[in-house]
Amino acid sequence: MGSALLAVAAVIGCGGVAADAPTSAATVGPSTAPALVLLSQTPWVTAGQVFDLHLRADTPSVPTADLGVSVSVYACLSSVSGFDQSLTGTPEGTPVSATTTPVAVGDLAPLPGGGFDLPMPVTVGGSAPTPASTGAPFTIHLGAAGDQCASFPAGGVFPVHLQLVDTSNRSVLDAFTTHLVYTEAPSDTQRLRVGVVLPVQATQRASSDPSPGELLARPSAALATPPDATVSAVAATVDVIASHHANVPVTLQVSGQTVGLLADTGHPATLGQLGQLAATPDDH
Numbered sequence: 001m002g003s004a005l006l007a008v009a010a011v012i013g014c015g016g017v018a019a020d021a022p023t024s025a026a027t028v029g030p031s032t033a034p035a036l037v038l039l040s041q042t043p044w045v046t047a048g049q050v051f052d053l054h055l056r057a058d059t060p061s062v063p064t065a066d067l068g069v070s071v072s073v074y075a076c077l078s079s080v081s082g083f084d085q086s087l088t089g090t091p092e093g094t095p096v097s098a099t100t101t102p103v104a105v106g107d108l109a110p111l112p113g114g115g116f117d118l119p120m121p122v123t124v125g126g127s128a129p130t131p132a133s134t135g136a137p138f139t140i141h142l143g144a145a146g147d148q149c150a151s152f153p154a155g156g157v158f159p160v161h162l163q164l165v166d167t168s169n170r171s172v173l174d175a176f177t178t179h180l181v182y183t184e185a186p187s188d189t190q191r192l193r194v195g196v197v198l199p200v201q202a203t204q205r206a207s208s209d210p211s212p213g214e215l216l217a218r219p220s221a222a223l224a225t226p227p228d229a230t231v232s233a234v235a236a237t238v239d240v241i242a243s244h245h246a247n248v249p250v251t252l253q254v255s256g257q258t259v260g261l262l263a264d265t266g267h268p269a270t271l272g273q274l275g276q277l278a279a280t281p282d283d284h
Contacts, residue, residue, distance in 0.1 A: 068102025
């Protein structure tokens with residue numbers, strides 16, 4: 001299915017166990033007080049870019065010198081259900097890229113206000129580079145196209161499972177799964193923009209007794225005029241947008257009946273405002 005949908009889900013939402021990671025017998029800290037917190041991450045990457053995680057470790061009883069972070073990246077997902085399952089715990093399958101030993105937290109750059117920075121360059125295809133060749137504590141190697149889902153290497157969403165480890169006794173203090181969004185989109189690709197559509201309309205019921213002459217002269221006579229308060233509310237909404245929010249990127253969806261109602265009830269100023277807003281399609 002479309003990798004774009006998975007990518008959107010991964011950006012809105014917040015991989016297996018590394019070779020030396022603790023066994024399943026190790027205890028994990030209580031979920032009510034997470035010891036490893038994701039502060040922010042890179043929204044998406046292309047080959048050669050850095051997948052950067054800002055993390056915070058809340059472990060009063062464990063010295064920073066004994067803390068390590070293991071990283072496991074799993075094959076890209078091919079369904080929304082697979083994405084949902086990856087959020088429930090350790091993703092299934094064999095990691096396509098994983099740390100061999102936990103990255104020492106004490107060796108990572110501290111962040112202003114607390115926390116630390118875990119930068120991980122991303123490579124695709126060929127053999128996995130060594131940490132020394134990239135200058136980073138760990139490089140995510142996504143491998144070849146044949147090892148991944150059908151959308152790769154054009155793009156994909158990869159579960160990234162992180163564990164905070166007490167290296168003195170190899171116990172897991174906390175763990176969570178986030179997602180790496182990989183794309184081969186051009187560098188000038190813009191972010192997904194959401195359009196806001198604001199209906200501007202007044203409900204009009206059928207008139208109870210329009211005469212044939214009135215209908216011939218004015219077809220809108222088939223609709224009853226709503227209360228003055230309803231018409232005033234519509235006019236006030238348009239006035240607020242035109243006067244105070246002229247540059248807000250919102251689309252006004254005005255029904256033809258409403259335009260006719262405003263004309264019939266003596267609101268030329270409101271019709272003029274709607275005309276001005278319609279003349280600036282970049283904003284309205």
